Every structure is written in C-alpha cells, then in structure tokens.
Amino acid sequence: MTLTVNDAKKMDKEDLLYKFREEFYIKPNTIYLDGNSLGLLSKRAERTLLESLNDWKEHGIDGWTKGKHPWFFLSEKLGEMMAPLVGASANEVIVTGSTTVNLHQLVATFYKPEGKKTKILADELTFPSDIYALQSQLRIHGFNPDTHLIKVKSRNGRFLEEEDIIQAMTEDIALIILPTVLYRSGQILDIKRLTAEANKRGIIIGFDGCHSIGAIPHSFSEWGVDFAYWCNYKHLNGGPGSVGGLYVNKKHFGMGPGLAGWFGSKKEKQFDMEHSLTPAESAGAYQIGTPHVLSLAPLIGALEIFTQAGIENIRVKSLKINRFLMDLIEQELPHLGFCIGNPEEDVRRGGHVSLEHKEAARICKALKENGIIPDFRAPNIIRLAPVALYTSYSEVWEAVQVLKTIMIEKQYKNFKNEREVVA
Numbered sequence: 001m002t003l004t005v006n007d008a009k010k011m012d013k014e015d016l017l018y019k020f021r022e023e024f025y026i027k028p029n030t031i032y033l034d035g036n037s038l039g040l041l042s043k044r045a046e047r048t049l050l051e052s053l054n055d056w057k058e059h060g061i062d063g064w065t066k067g068k069h070p071w072f073f074l075s076e077k078l079g080e081m082m083a084p085l086v087g088a089s090a091n092e093v094i095v096t097g098s099t100t101v102n103l104h105q106l107v108a109t110f111y112k113p114e115g116k117k118t119k120i121l122a123d124e125l126t127f128p129s130d131i132y133a134l135q136s137q138l139r140i141h142g143f144n145p146d147t148h149l150i151k152v153k154s155r156n157g158r159f160l161e162e163e164d165i166i167q168a169m170t171e172d173i174a175l176i177i178l179p180t181v182l183y184r185s186g187q188i189l190d191i192k193r194l195t196a197e198a199n200k201r202g203i204i205i206g207f208d209g210c211h212s213i214g215a216i217p218h219s220f221s222e223w224g225v226d227f228a229y230w231c232n233y234k235h236l237n238g239g240p241g242s243v244g245g246l247y248v249n250k251k252h253f254g255m256g257p258g259l260a261g262w263f264g265s266k267k268e269k270q271f272d273m274e275h276s277l278t279p280a281e282s283a284g285a286y287q288i289g290t291p292h293v294l295s296l297a298p299l300i301g302a303l304e305i306f307t308q309a310g311i312e313n314i315r316v317k318s319l320k321i322n323r324f325l326m327d328l329i330e331q332e333l334p335h336l337g338f339c340i341g342n343p344e345e346d347v348r349r350g351g352h353v354s355l356e357h358k359e360a361a362r363i364c365k366a367l368k369e370n371g372i373i374p375d376f377r378a379p380n381i382i383r384l385a386p387v388a389l390y391t392s393y394s395e396v397w398e399a400v401q402v403l404k405t406i407m408i409e410k411q412y413k414n415f416k417n418e419r420e421v422v423a
C-alpha cells in the first residue's frame with residue numbers, strides 16, 4: 001500500500017497528542033527533527049522560568065523558602081515529578097548536576113574495587129563523555145584504563161547484543177555502565193534482562209538514560225537497576241544546559257555519597273553547619289552544591305506537560321510516527337544510497353531514526369538550508385527525531401519530500417561533506 005499525504009493528515013486528525021504542539025515554540029517554515037539533541041521551548045517552561053526570576057526579584061534571599069517555586073526544595077520536587085518517567089519512587093530520583101557530573105558521582109559512590117573484582121564494563125559504542133569519566137575514575141583508583149575498562153564490542157558497528165554483554169560479566173567486573181538507548185543507532189538495550197544478569201552475579205549496574213528519558217517508559221525500580229543518570233535537555237525539553245537527573249535504587253539508601261557536599265544533607269540538618277555530613281536518606285544524598293536554580297526552573301513547566309500527556313501515550317505515538325518516517329524513507333527514497341541504521345523491531349528502537357548515507361554531513365547541511373533540522377553524527381549518520389509532543393505526521397511527510405528533492409537535484413553537492421563545530 002502506497003502512503004500519501006492524506007495518510008499523514010488522517011493520522012494528525014486522530015493524534016491524541018496533537019494539541020500539545022500548540023504549547024511549543026515552533027519556528028515558522030521549519031520542521032524541527034532534533035528534539036533528541038535539544039528539545040524545543042514550551043510556553044509552560046518559559047512561564048516557570050520567568051516565575052522563578054520573579055521569585056528572585058520579589059523575595060531575594062527568601063526565595064529559598066518562599067515564592068512560587070521555593071528553591072530549597074526544587075530539586076526534590078522535580079525528582080518527584082520525574083520519578084514516574086523512570087519507574088521509581090519519588091525519593092529515588094533527584095534533579096541535580098549534569099549527565100557527566102552525575103556519572104562521576106555515581107561511580108565515586110558505587111565503584112568499590114575489591115580483590116579480583118576491579119574492572120568496569122562498558123561498550124564500544126557508548127557516548128565519549130561517559131568513557132572519559134570512567135577512564136578518569138579508574139586512574140583516580142590507581143588502575144590503568146587500558147586494562148581495567150572493558151568495552152563490549154559491537155558485531156556490526158550499530159548494535160550491541162545482550163548475549164555479548166552478559167558474556168562479558170565476568171568475575172573481575174565490579175561495575176557495569178551501559179546506555180538505555182544507544183545515541184547513534186537508537187537501539188534500546190534489554191535493561192530488565194541485563195540488570196537481572198548483573199544482580200545474579202553481584203555486579204552493580206547503572207544506566208545512562210539520556211536518549212530514553214521522556215521518550216520511552218522505564219521500570220528501573222521494579223527491574224532492580226542500581227542507579228541511572230540522564231540529561232533533561234533532550235526529549236524532556238528542559239532547555240540548553242538544563243540540570244540533569246539521577247536515580248538510585250532505595251536498597252542503596254544510606255550509602256554515603258562518593259563526592260560529598262552540603263546539598264546532599266538531610267534537609268533539616270543542612271543549616272546546622274556541622275563538619276560531619278548527615279546524608280539525606282534518599283537520592284537527594286548525591287547532590288553536591290547549590291542547585292542551578294535558573295536551569296532547573298524551565299523543567300517545572302516542561303514536566304507538567306509530560307504528566308498530562310502520559311509517557312505511555314508518548315511512546316505509542318513515538319513508535320508510530322517513527323515507523324511512518326521509516327516507511328516513507330523506504331517508499332520515497334529507494335536507490336539513493338540510504339540505509340536505515342536503527343533496529344526494525346518496536347521493542348528495540350528508541351525515539352529517533354538513524355539514517356545512514358556516505359554523504360550524510362552535507363545532506364544535513366542541505367536539509368537545514370531547506371528548513372529541516374536534523375543532526376549529524378560522524379561519520380555517516382543523519383539522526384531524525386519526530387517528537388511525539390510536537391512533530392506532526394504532515395511534517396514528517398514534508399521532510400521526506402524535501403529530502404527526496406535534495407537527493408534528486410543533488411543539492412547536497414553545494415556543501416562540503418564535513419561536520420560543523422557542533423554537529
């Protein structure tokens with residue numbers, strides 16, 4: 001069956017989330033398919049940021065406990081709002097730090113090399129910042145990353161096989177760090193299965209949820225995941241430099257933070273100013289210093305939208321609109337050198353389509369020139385993320401038509417096949 005523009009229009013009409021589109025600032029004549037790198041600003045996020053600025057204006061120092069969004073409890077409040085998105089209790093989640101900082105904190109807390117169990121297991125497709133953090137943590141402990149950071153290999157350069165990861169869970173592994181969703185291919189790992197296997201072997205396991213938070217539901221607590229960390233500026237639309245998030249399973253509460261600071265205190269004790277820390281009996285214990293309030297504020301509004309829309313509904317639409325994009329690519333762009341590099345099966349694919357082409361860098365530039373915003377991941381990937389909350393099926397149709405024209409007219413040849421500073 002051939003898909004037409006009318007199919008797109010019909011799906012837009014039937015889309016239960018369509019109304020949320022109006023909440024976002026979408027530039028006219030632009031189709032934004034980069035919400036997996038930086039989600040768009042919503043009116044609610046803008047409002048809560050301005051309210052927080054106003055709290056400062058009105059209350060000065062008293063903004064910590066007064067005003068519309070008291071700052072002293074904001075990280076906890078946001079953790080509570082975010083907990084349903086990762087399948088955790090309210091006190092297992094805290095909004096603090098950034099992805100990389102939180103990873104450092106969690107490794108400093110949970111990596112306890114002992115006897116033969118000294119190595120960290122990761123994978124060769126993971127995000128570089130995670131690898132840098134793990135390498136430096138190993139060095140701090142006096143280990144050589146070349147021998148102590150084990151990276152599971154990919155069989156095809158795109159995906160990881162759960163069997164291969166499980167096989168690498170040997171007796172010398174103390175800690176496992178894996179992505180929930182791979183940032184290039186969008187593959188979802190079987191978090192439940194991997195966690196069960198790690199638990200069975202007494203290995204601590206933590207996940208980088210940057211590409212799954214706000215795109216797919218999780219059940220971290222039920223699955224027994226030890227910890228996780230993520231950023232809130234991608235699918236969650238928290239804004240550039242938005243404060244990150246972390247989850248720690250309640251079975252670990254009471255474990256002192258590896259990197260301690262006064263904001264990890266039990267709230268009632270913090271201003272006693274004692275020189276011995278009484279950590280919060282919650283994920284709050286892993287905060288370090290004063291929260292970046294103005295980078296937290298947009299999240300209040302951004303998360304309200306998720307609460308209303310429901311992560312299950314978001315996932316249903318995300319799967320459907322990404323499938324529509326994949327089907328259109330196959331129908332409209334055959335024999336043009338494209339290859340879909342994300343998994344085919346619904347249970348294994350995250351919130352974006354990973355389109356491979358050897359001219360990817362300059363095809364991305366031509367797309368931008370035409371008002372379509374993708375992102376490029378070296379060496380050959382065009383990431384396209386139709387976002388459930390604000391992308392329409394008609395936009396996906398339009399984007400593929402534009403891409404087809406770019407290819408047929410060879411417009412991409414007007415650009416250099418090199419990445420920009422920020423790709």
Ligand SMILES: *Cc1c(COP(=O)(O)O)cnc(C)c1O
Pocket residue numbers: 098099100101127129130179183208210211231244
């Ligand atoms: C975006 C992203 C990061 C970014 O880390 P920051 O500390 O927020 O800069 C880390 N890991 C993954 C997998 C990402 O996708």
